[in-house]
Amino acid sequence: MYPNKNSQQTFAEIMLVSVTLFWGATFPIVKEAIELLPVMAFLWIRFALAALLLGFMAGRRGFATLDYRGWCNGILLGTLLFLSYLFQTFGLEQTSSANAGFLTGLNVVWVPLLAGPLLKKPAAFGAKVGVIIAFSGLILLTWHTPWTLNPGDLLVLACSFFVALHILGLDRFTAGYDARALTFVQIFTMAVLGCIGSLIFEPVSWPREWPLSLVSAFLITAILATAYAFWAMTRFQRLTTPTRAALIYTLEPVWAAIFSVWLLDERLSSLAWAGGGLIVSGMIFAEAWPLLRRRSSGVEPDLKMN
Known part of the structure; x- marks a missing residue:
């Protein structure tokens, strides 16, 4: 399909860019949907629909690639992903969708910081500077007088941590397995966890009414932002590096x-736009610094270098 490694990587990165488009579009969609339905009820129905689609796509041949370890990896990745969505969606109830988008994007600063203790690759100078820049942006984005972090902002910050763990997990645990089957395990795990949580903690676990806006939200988030997005991540992220993937996710x-x-x-103040710009700048600096260093030293980046 691809004439060389560079074109293979380029195509993979274009697919990841499309993932960020669908994810970004869902922030306002989900914010409106959870006004009609409790958070975990919305999540488990969304993920159940996506899991059905992925299971059909994978078929018997896809599931044949999953051994015991593959199922365990999928369950672990699905649990991390569920925690990220749980914190993000509860956070959306208490902050703006624009704020949630910028704060979720901080996962690309967490990635190089966590790669040290988890993958034995310590944070580079660029990652440390990126954290400082992004934190400055966080202060501007959430500025009040006196300054405080909105509880919703804190929840989305926690979400960004689990998103980073999931990105690192995809790099480590997906090789050798059918992307559709492994993604099914992740999304099915999320649906089960969400259903259990909804039954225990929420009075409503199934919509009493199905207005067009809610149906549209389920279809868009289940098909495009879940089934397609996580299949694309599982299938194509391993064809680039975690660093380059994290840089793409800044979109x-x-x-x-x-x-x-x-x-x-929604209307963002000039201060908030400046804060969001600093957050994105910090993300880009953290991820681009290793590439700039290698190019300035005349070393051609390897496809599998981190």
Whole structure:
């Protein structure tokens, strides 16, 4: 399909860019949906629909690639992913969708910081500077007088941590398995966890009414932002490096802000836009620094270098 490794990597990265587009678009969609349905009820129905689609796509041949370890890896990745969505969706109840988009994007700062203790690759100078830049942006984005972090902002910050763990897990645990089958295990795990949580903690675990806006939210988030997005991540992220993938994911908060202003008519102050810009700048600096160092030293980046 691909004439060489460079074109293979380029195609993979284009697919990951499309993932960020669909993710960014869902922030305002989900924010409206959870006004009609409790958070975990929305999550488990969304993930159940996506799991059905992925299971059909994988078929018997896809599931044949999963051994015991593959199922365990999928369950672990699905649990990390569920925690990220849980914190993000609860956070959306208490903050703007634009804020949530920018704060979720901080996962690309967590990635190089966590790669040290988890993958034995200590954080580079660029990652440390990126954290400082992004944290400065966080202060501006969430600025109040006196300054405080909105509880929703804190929840989305926790979400970004689990997103980073999932990105690192994809790099380590997906090789050798059919992407559709492994993604099914992840999404099915999320559906089960969400259903259990909804039954225990929420009075409503199934919609009493199905207005068009809720149906549209389920279809868009289940098909495009879940089934397609996580199949693409599982299939194509391993064809690039975690660093380059994390850099691509910085586009998500940009799309989130654009769609939030367009669909929800949200208004960000100049200070908030500046904060969001600093967060994105910190993300880009953290991820681009190793590539700039290698190029300045005349070393051609290897496809599998981190």
